[in-house]
Amino acid sequence: MGDVGKIVIPGGSGHIGTFLSRSLAARGHEVVVLGRGFEGVRDGVRHVRWDGRTPGPWAAEIDGAAAVVNLAGRSVSCRYTKNNLTEMMASRVDSARAVGAALAQASAPPPVWLQMSTATIYAHRFDQPNDEATGMIGGHEPDVPGYWRFSVDIATAWERAMSDADLPGVRKVALRTAIVMAPGRGGAFDVLRRMARLGLGGPAAGGRQYMSWLHWLDFVLAVEFLLENEISGPVNLAAPNPLPQRDFVRALRRACGMPFGLPATAWMASLGAFALRSDPELLLKSRFVVPGVLLDAGFEFQYPRWPEAAADLT
Secondary structure, X not given: OOOOOEEEEEOOOOHHHHHHHHHHHHOOOEEEEEEOOOOEEEOOEEEEEOOOOOOOOOHHHHOOOOEEEEOOOOOOOOOOOHHHHHHHXXXXXXXXXXXXXHHHHOOOOOOEEEEEEEHHHEOOOOOOOEOOOOOOEOOOOOOOOOOHHHHHHHXXXXXXXXXXXXXXXXXXXXXXXXXXXXXXXOOHHHHHHHHHHOOOOOXXXXXXXXXXXXXXXXXXXXXXXXXXXXXXXXXEEOOOOOEEHHHHHHHHHHHHOOOOOOOEOHHHHHHHHXXXXXXXXXXXXXXXXXXXXXXXXXXXXXXXXXXXXXXXXX
């Protein structure tokens, strides 16, 4: 795609979208963010309003663009109440359908559509990692809370909204993204670092469950790599070395200079998640995910291991 393509980022005003849009703009791309709030130019990025559900004047931004990177969707950092889960589903599916409709009616549709998805689509497992070829889709694991299945249902419906769009000539990529670690307020790393510095960064429920993660710079570089290479279908955006949660928090404590971290039982983790207005699934589900497609295609991670990534982020 080169250095001068126009990239449209629906849902790009959130935590991930902010560093992605700024990074792409700094690399010479014309970047347009579609969001619900600010309209104008900020940090070299043009912001245009959309409602995330229906076609509108914003669709003109997509016509003639080099690529669309759809990040839209309600944050998962919330309590998994019925209303919140319903909103998480609708915000993802509706926005993907709206993007697909805009692509379908464009006279010059972008040749590539990257669609945000999630590594949560894979099963809670400990025996072997999930890659794109052999990974087990979740939702039927024994001995896990029944409502965890809804997270998998959201992910599959999210991806289906893209795959169902009839767009000959448009290359589609589903970004099955692990937890992206970035400095600054509003992201997962900010919460984890604060907990570690308070002495609360110990093993949760024994800490055997795997943590899959990705440094923010590798997220940006992976997006650029996928824009420029003829790859389609699901792609795992995760560092190649997931590790058990107990080892993950130990490395984070070391990076933060905190010598200890209080362990938490499963019920304590649930109580802590409630206090943080989040859900224990984010901590207790074993996310054992590796980036098979990216590695096979020759992508080189800048931060393949968590201890070095944690040290850089702190």
